[in-house]
Amino acid sequence: MPLATTRPSPRRIHRLGTAAASAALAAVLLLAPAGAASAHDELIGSDPAADDVLATTPEQITLTFSDAPSTEAGATEVAVLDEDCASVASGDPVVDGNEVTQAIEGTIEGAVLVQWRVVSSDGHPISDEYVFSVGDDAAVTAAEQCGESAGEQNDGSSQGFNAVPYAVGAAVIFVAVGAVIAIAIVRGRRGETRE
Numbered sequence: 001m002p003l004a005t006t007r008p009s010p011r012r013i014h015r016l017g018t019a020a021a022s023a024a025l026a027a028v029l030l031l032a033p034a035g036a037a038s039a040h041d042e043l044i045g046s047d048p049a050a051d052d053v054l055a056t057t058p059e060q061i062t063l064t065f066s067d068a069p070s071t072e073a074g075a076t077e078v079a080v081l082d083e084d085c086a087s088v089a090s091g092d093p094v095v096d097g098n099e100v101t102q103a104i105e106g107t108i109e110g111a112v113l114v115q116w117r118v119v120s121s122d123g124h125p126i127s128d129e130y131v132f133s134v135g136d137d138a139a140v141t142a143a144e145q146c147g148e149s150a151g152e153q154n155d156g157s158s159q160g161f162n163a164v165p166y167a168v169g170a171a172v173i174f175v176a177v178g179a180v181i182a183i184a185i186v187r188g189r190r191g192e193t194r195e
Ligand SMILES: [Cu+2]
Pocket: 038, 039, 040, 120, 122, 123, 124
């Protein structure tokens, strides 16, 4: 009776159902701590601040966060753009504790758009942008329009950057679910050989 023995017994189907339920529970348990245990860090201040109107070009931008962002290479990006959307940033941003600084080169007239992205202490990337101006606040709206297009370009080019933590999370869940199912099947087979 080969056909009858290869067909899964009702008991076997029940075991597979239990394995699937265990796998789903494992996935929920893995996801829950990442979402609930810690919130994203926040930008709690900046110098210059949003909408500031300065008399002279600042030497650097300082961003202060609620916790220390990642110091890994490539984790922090700060774009500083003048009214022509040309970069006025000098060198790479520097992360020191809760502060990120970005040096500025040259002399700026008019609105300045600051776009930043850091990896929060909980491992998730966070980003935002703001505008301040030097000498003339009438041009802020123009810089905001420029910033929208620059922001979209920035988002488009950095999807891989954003996707990394989620890809790692998905891989961990995939492996965990596979392990739970494998253990359940092995236990099921052991159970059958004893019966
Ligand atoms: Cu987060």
